[in-house]
């Protein structure tokens with residue numbers, strides 16, 4: 001079978017919309033276009049019914065009650081709402097938040113803003129495997145801690161945090177627990193009750209739904225979580241998020257959730273096999289390549305590898321018919337290399353050499369083989385012109401060398 | 409990032425990749441940049457002692473496509489130039505030839521630094537070598 005180029009292997013960034021999702025959405029653009037808040041006519045009723053169906057489909061995927069789903073414009077907004085909403089609502093109780101250094105910017109930058117407003121934030125480090133230490137988490141808790149927010153799975157390295165254990169600690173200490181579950185939901189079983197999660201951020205476009213729609217799961221019982229809204233207006237979504245609902249988006253999000261629920265087990269198994277095939281082939285063909293983050297606690301469709309002695313941007317240039325991401329950003333261009341990879345303590349040189357692979361619903365074995373072969377030849381070629389590879393082969397320890405860095 | 413055709417050409421068909429014997433007195437080696445910055449360039453020149461003309465140049469680069477192209481182009485330009493002419497190569501010449509965008513200017517700066525470092529190394533070796541010869545003569 002001929003392969004269609006370019007190959008998309010960046011499913012952590014976004015996913016294509018499943019055609020079955022598109023089909024479900026179409027009637028809601030022109031036929032059933034009503035405003036779900038219009039209570040006086042069938043157009044509004046139809047729209048509301050569609051929204052409630054979507055709400056139920058999403059709730060079912062994560063073991064929640066439909067009433068616990070608050071629709072947003074995406075996970076960035078969900079993260080903002082969870083953190084700012086709790087911070088304002090529970091200000092009397094305390095002003096301390098615990099998060100982690102490898103969180104998505106939507107979490108980190110929200111926390112930074114709160115710090116300016118007088119909140120205190122602890123950014124837990126991660127271990128070499130990309131996971132936080134539970135002891136460090138327990139030690140960080142104070143009587144002023146009102147929120148723990150730790151992502152379920154990381155978007156760069158695919159590492160899954162010990163969510164159930166964190167949930168248990170939060171519950172034990174009576175602290176609310178939010179998790180950015182964007183990368184995990186729909187890919188790996190995720191149940192808010194089993195994991196004792198109080199809030200979870202979701203995004204449709206990471207699970208074969210449309211862009212621009214997301215949700216925040218907000219627990220209603222045991223405990224009942226209260227959030228101050230960050231957007232004021234008509235009081236939609238039980239007062240937590242005003243604004244006319246994105247009906248088509250929600251229909252698509254709901255359908256996408258239903259499909260994920262049906263296909264999760266088979267998809268995950270198939271992708272794990274393909275991901276392992278890619279990893280095995282690369283390891284067979286190339287020396288000195290390193291997996292970033294835990295292999296054991298990892299999303300099945302995810303792989304992040306550093307190809308030592310080769311710079312990421314030049315590597316991407318060589319595989320320009322494959323869409324992947326690199327953690328490299330030459331500091332001389334005043335861009336920082338990936339803060340997530342740096343947090344693993346791998347060293348900036350390996351951060352510069354990293355590629356993130358994200359496989360998905362339409363990834364084929366032929367594509368995996370093509371990518372493995374292509375990378376092998378490009379890495380080999382670039383190493384032949386790498387002064388670092390040459391020095392390493394001569395037995396020079398690069399970490400003890402004196403580098404002339406001033407001015408760059 | 410969109411690359412110019414010249415950058416792509418140098419990236420895909422780099423000129424003069426390789427190494428010259430770094431202990432040779434007529435070879436100057438420059439190694440600039442740092443792995444943690446995402447760029448390291450090694451550039452070498454071999455000078456004909458009789459004429460002072462660079463008759464070979466080689467490079468190896470760890471860095472982005474523009475860094476690879478800048479060093480590849482530098483080796484092309486170095487061949488046939490005298491040491492003094494080589495010192496006159498400016499990073500802006502490289503920027504213009506390769507149509508580098510502003511964020512990639514430092515890749516060309518690195519290439520200029522590599523040229524200067526290689527020539528400095530050559531001159532140092534020549535100086536040291538000559539004084540070694542002088543010092544050696546009386547006892548011979």
Ligand SMILES: Cc1ncc(COP(=O)(O)O)c(C=O)c1O
Nearest residue numbers: 074075076104106155180182203
């Ligand atoms: C972990 C994580 N959180 C949040 C987001 C933001 O989601 P959205 O694009 O829906 O705002 C992303 C997507 O880049 C993500 O990967």
Ligand code: FES
Nearest residue numbers: 330447472475515
């Ligand atoms: S060497 Fe830094 S971006 Fe080119």
